[in-house]
Amino acid sequence: MLAQPPLSLYVHIPWCVKKCPYCDFNSHEFGARSELPQTDYVAALCRDFDSDYALACEGSSGGRAIHSVFIGGGTPSLFEARAFDDLLQYIAKTQTPGWLHSQELEITLEANPGTLEAGRFAEFRAAGINRLSIGVQSFADAQLKKLGRIHDSTQARRAIESARSAGFDNFNLDLMHGLPEQTLAAAMADIEAALSFEPPHLSWYQLTIEPNTVFFSKPPPLPKESLLTSVQDAGHALLAANGFEQYEVSAYARDSQRQSRHNLNYWQFGDYLGIGAGAHGKLTLADGGLPRRTRKQRQPENYLRAAPAFTAQSSPIPEEDIALEYLLNTLRTRKGFTRDQFEARTGQPYSTIEGRVASLIDRGLLSDSRAAGAAGTTVTTTERGFRFLNTVLEEFV
């Protein structure tokens, strides 16, 4: 029987000033003249939350604690702070008193430089948001232009400084590498620039060309694979030399306390509510059945139209996919997983994957340690396995 894992909440804000050519997330440009339907959207989010939260708690005695909130997009920082204040206050009513301002609760907001008026930071902070994820991507103006970003490096620097002065001691910088025509030196310069702000957390990820994007149909001139590999190695070394620990494929933190709790919950195959247009959720119900997935209408207009009559809709993850989904997440982390954790989160005996794990260990792509006895066996991805994670995961398809 499947135990209920910790529960997080993801909130999606589906609008951007301009869609970036590499982005395959559910984001929609809104015309400069039109006003965002902020009030209606928050109302819809509240209704969405009500029905999904009720589903998540079905059969449990009392409610379920929400351990983290992530407001992503799109560009959530386009909304005013009071929108989030209203939403968070609404959610707080389902949680224990003092939830919203507790130390343990991580509430992240994605913010794009260029959409942020300095004044808003303090208001976001006051609404209970205690972590910012700032989409810097690069500190080189020419690169930012190629990536279709609306901000320049000056705005990026200013955004980081304002965040800090508004009291955000916990923030993340999103930084990309492998950008069109990027050199090794340029990629390192971007990291150096980011490091100069002493960020507690960095998401340093390689630009990937995804289907259904402008870059997919008109590919930019990307660096050669050998250069990409050199950048990866050099960047990793530079970050390590500066005290950053890679705890997931693309996530680095200087202090384990500053790892993203919300993202870690995904990577540990925890539960999450997904509300907002196009949001996905994963819920384990108290009935002990297979974990379920929820998803919402992608088009903001459809989502808003459907809102008054929301009822939670979910479908079980097919049994044969659960182990793969679990590994798809946990093997991305340095810590990997233990045998007990695997069984608790998937409800399947470890023996379903044991043989394949063993053969990947033989191939030097995974490793295991038996320090804590057989039941506590920890399986982790090796350095080599991190390079070829897709090859590792393919074994479990």
Added chain:
Amino acid sequence: MTDLSHIRNFSIIAHIDHGKSTLADRFIQHCGGLTQREMAEQILDNLDIERERGITIKAQSVTLYFDSKDGRRYQLNFIDTPGHVDFTYEVSRSLAACEGALLVVDAGQGVEAQSVATCYTAIEQGLEVLPVLNKMDLPQAEPERVKTEIEEIIGIDATDAVCASAKSGLGIEDILEEIVAKVPAPVGDRDAKLQALIIDSWFDNYLGVVSLVRVVAGRLKKGDKIIAKSLGKAHVVDSVGVFTPKRTETQSLAAGEVGFIVAGIKEILGAPVGDTLTLASTPEVEALAGFKRIKPQVYAGLFPVSSDDFEAFRDALSKLTLNDSSLQYEPENSDALGFGFRCGFLGMLHMEIIQERLEREYDLSLITTAPTVVYEVLMSNGDIVLVDSPSRLPPVASIEEMREPIVLANILVPHEHLGSVITLCVQKRGVQRDMQFVGKQVSLSYELPMNEVVLDFFDRLKSVSRGYASLDYQFLRFDKASLVRLDVMINGDRVDALALIVHRDHALGKGRALVEKMKELIPRQLYDVAIQAAIGGQIISRQTVKALRKNVTAKCYGGDITRKKKLLEKQKAGKKRMKQVGNVEVPQEAFLAVLKVDS
């Protein structure tokens, strides 16, 4: 039962795409064999693959009743013939059941080698050949030129050739009248002892083996106890009839007639094509001439990509042989590919068809090794060994002499491509025997080593002549040749399934080209992959597939899971068509890389 004088048995000789099937459909339509609704297009090509490729593999027949303008009603038995170079024996048996044949030639394209060869067989067997110019509705039709070609290349009078268009219906009735007027009626003593030719046999899931037969003498009735001369085992005839083209029981067939019989025979080998049927009570009746046991000309190893599929593969092969007695197979064990079968085919087309049917109808994923012909090896101790697989070649030290099969290839090609065709033949170690200019075409005869022909000759011939050259070939003899085994090694390990027997003079070039091609075909892996070609202990060529540097998805958050999963599934599906050889994933195409190299 129709009186002998009112029967006409005929075939159609035509090159692929020259319109045989469409013409046959017109005949059926004209004689009212089927209603419009039943007239599914091109009824005679039954298999999907036949329909797609526009070629006939199994012979079919149809009995039609034609009211001639002479006021009489004739029974016309049309016996279809397989239309490819690989099936010459089957063609000769179909022709043996006829007194006449239509030579259908595309009035725009002219005569092609395949038709010429079949036509010669027909003439040798004494058939009356009636030329028909088809596709007369097309603007590029040049009837006069094509008539000249028919006369000069084949040597039959084409003055009266019927101009027709199976597409528009032009000349259909004229052709039928020509058949009645010019094709001789069959002869045969209906009171003599039974003698019937098996034109073709196939397996029907409900009836067992169905044979198409031409009764040469006597009568064949339901309830008769019959034997096939070469086997002698008695069977009782359950049903007798004709195809109109629907299967219609008639109780009996008499000399001169063509129809089917079902006699409770369980295996197609129980009713071999070309064999003679007679009554069990008259075993002394003479066998008809021309019966041959079919021998495969080309061998290749077929292996399931997944070893779990071995049993399914065995079942599929045994089902296919129910209907195809020319397909032979025996288990083969490869170090690289595991358990599979060494299969013998009539030729390359036959091999492709079987492979396609196995993959399509039986959903198997297979690896085919490079096709090879049968070599004759004279051992030092005087023994002669036949070798149908490079990996079974005896040790060099014990070989006195190697002999390769030589074929006589007849090629017809338009003037403008003559040069490139000759170059190709020379490159393939051909020796010219004859060259004649006929109209716009040149008729070339070459002696060629069969292994050069079976590999990629036909494709190359088509490509150097822009599709215009046509080819027919037959086995001549074994010739002494300087042959060596070319081995391919992947990461230092000899891969038995990739070995080839090649001429010594070509070994170096072939080795280089092969290794280069394989480098293109083998995808990058986690390690460097070294591909080498070697003769004996000597490495003659090497290429390296550089290791993949990384293979990891940068971003993965809650909402992405489904997409990431799909990506992995796609990646995995790509690998399903690969075989693990040692540490290396080798795609199916790489095992046939030799077919794709120019040397």
